[in-house]
Amino acid sequence: MKPSADSRSDYFWFTQMSTKFQDNDIYGHLNNNVHSQFIDNAVNLFLHQEGGLDMANGPIIGLIVNSGCDYFKELGWPEHQNIDIGVRVNKIGRSSVQYAAALFAEGDEAAAAQGHFTHVWIDRESRDAVEIPAALRQAMESVLPKND
Amino acid sequence: MKPSADSRSDYFWFTQMSTKFQDNDIYGHLNNNVHSQFIDNAVNLFLHQEGGLDMANGPIIGLIVNSGCDYFKELGWPEHQNIDIGVRVNKIGRSSVQYAAALFAEGDEAAAAQGHFTHVWIDRESRDAVEIPAALRQAMESVLPKND
Amino acid sequence: MKPSADSRSDYFWFTQMSTKFQDNDIYGHLNNNVHSQFIDNAVNLFLHQEGGLDMANGPIIGLIVNSGCDYFKELGWPEHQNIDIGVRVNKIGRSSVQYAAALFAEGDEAAAAQGHFTHVWIDRESRDAVEIPAALRQAMESVLPKND
Amino acid sequence: MKPSADSRSDYFWFTQMSTKFQDNDIYGHLNNNVHSQFIDNAVNLFLHQEGGLDMANGPIIGLIVNSGCDYFKELGWPEHQNIDIGVRVNKIGRSSVQYAAALFAEGDEAAAAQGHFTHVWIDRESRDAVEIPAALRQAMESVLPKND
Numbered sequence: 001m002k003p004s005a006d007s008r009s010d011y012f013w014f015t016q017m018s019t020k021f022q023d024n025d026i027y028g029h030l031n032n033n034v035h036s037q038f039i040d041n042a043v044n045l046f047l048h049q050e051g052g053l054d055m056a057n058g059p060i061i062g063l064i065v066n067s068g069c070d071y072f073k074e075l076g077w078p079e080h081q082n083i084d085i086g087v088r089v090n091k092i093g094r095s096s097v098q099y100a101a102a103l104f105a106e107g108d109e110a111a112a113a114q115g116h117f118t119h120v121w122i123d124r125e126s127r128d129a130v131e132i133p134a135a136l137r138q139a140m141e142s143v144l145p146k147n148d
Numbered sequence: 149m150k151p152s153a154d155s156r157s158d159y160f161w162f163t164q165m166s167t168k169f170q171d172n173d174i175y176g177h178l179n180n181n182v183h184s185q186f187i188d189n190a191v192n193l194f195l196h197q198e199g200g201l202d203m204a205n206g207p208i209i210g211l212i213v214n215s216g217c218d219y220f221k222e223l224g225w226p227e228h229q230n231i232d233i234g235v236r237v238n239k240i241g242r243s244s245v246q247y248a249a250a251l252f253a254e255g256d257e258a259a260a261a262q263g264h265f266t267h268v269w270i271d272r273e274s275r276d277a278v279e280i281p282a283a284l285r286q287a288m289e290s291v292l293p294k295n296d
Numbered sequence: 297m298k299p300s301a302d303s304r305s306d307y308f309w310f311t312q313m314s315t316k317f318q319d320n321d322i323y324g325h326l327n328n329n330v331h332s333q334f335i336d337n338a339v340n341l342f343l344h345q346e347g348g349l350d351m352a353n354g355p356i357i358g359l360i361v362n363s364g365c366d367y368f369k370e371l372g373w374p375e376h377q378n379i380d381i382g383v384r385v386n387k388i389g390r391s392s393v394q395y396a397a398a399l400f401a402e403g404d405e406a407a408a409a410q411g412h413f414t415h416v417w418i419d420r421e422s423r424d425a426v427e428i429p430a431a432l433r434q435a436m437e438s439v440l441p442k443n444d
Numbered sequence: 445m446k447p448s449a450d451s452r453s454d455y456f457w458f459t460q461m462s463t464k465f466q467d468n469d470i471y472g473h474l475n476n477n478v479h480s481q482f483i484d485n486a487v488n489l490f491l492h493q494e495g496g497l498d499m500a501n502g503p504i505i506g507l508i509v510n511s512g513c514d515y516f517k518e519l520g521w522p523e524h525q526n527i528d529i530g531v532r533v534n535k536i537g538r539s540s541v542q543y544a545a546a547l548f549a550e551g552d553e554a555a556a557a558q559g560h561f562t563h564v565w566i567d568r569e570s571r572d573a574v575e576i577p578a579a580l581r582q583a584m585e586s587v588l589p590k591n592d
Binding site for chain 1: 460461462464465466472481482484485488489491494499500522525
């Protein structure tokens, strides 16, 4: 039951991030934690730009409760100085949401890696779970796959 | 089917790592990619110390093909300046192995986060999958749960 | 006018930090930005532990206006899994202070690298320079070289 | 003798790098080590693209022996998602070279931070200092200020 690589058309919002030589590890390729950082950052950038999320001062925060990633192709600096990251939402609940995101080398149709993680939204002060606010929910729904 | 936190007795080799204020993110706690770095580093340190793995120059390298993590309790600097990381092996195949590792706050019996990842061992030059060498396999077997 | 390496006796407060294989760069040694992170973190840990600095919520913050570092000996993982960092203060003004800090391999008397940086203390909200509060100043004075 | 911020016209080669929310520190701005990473990376990208430097496998490596940076304006995510980095060379010797590089917010003429560092070029195996090869030297000379 080996997973297969997604393609660009499986994602509905894209951003691009640059790599640094410091992102390579001892084996000469992007260390796997760079993938996680890109995925986490792409989703939060999406939520900021499309849903108005204010990570620094907003009343709610998204707490990651689990995450996972499949890796298909090694990426590295300087071969891959810019990486495209696609974002979608897999499912939305009352206070939790699961995102998926994938890294694409420029020119590649197939993902080099694809990951997912779940946010539980909580009140910044009380730390209690909260209902996902309308503006964020609307942004999330805009990147849900249709007819799924 | 929410996962529950492992305890220290579920792991069979331990190391300790220090946190930095730069590991905290915008929410004031360790960013989730720090957990991944600690888990990946703990396993490789174990393989180096117990199985003789030479990441810089050895003939084989462990390629991560998938990873996952569950988070139970937020960690942060300076409250948690040192984190204990426990390592075990879940299963060993011919050329692949799945590890599990967990982060523990000092004094805590329950894991703050627990993750797993799978290495496929390949030849550094040809990139072909190779059988796990005896010294590494012996180290891995030493942290397999008994009677499982 | 090549600088020479300081020794441990040039510093008056010490902490220890662990390295990870991800801290190594493409050349197999700790990337130079790791030194900066360790230096910055060691000074802030000192200010927190000895002067009560609350980085997350305190009314003032230390803004770095300049920094510099000299490198004498390469450090790397796994040869150097723990690094000792020594801290001192070079000079204290009304609202600014220059620190020095150095990295020592375990067992070495001579610094592998030594750096310095200057904090200007500002109000967290107004961003105006403020006088260094008594508790922080007292901590800083405790690591000033005598008879200098 | 406070330094003043350089302008874009003080630099002769430019690249752009993206920031991540994980680059922000506890104070909500880019941690100062991110500046160092960007500067180090920009210079090496320049040497790779313009001088053919092969960091992974080339016969020589550039060892940083000192570095310094002045900071003028705070940068942060998501306000500054892309940073322009300008590169120049201050002076070239037989085997050593001092670079300068600066970070510019998009639309800003004045540097947010400017740094410098010195490479001593050594043989990858013997670790002896070597004369800077012609292709690298030519690239370096192309970003030396004229009539200075």
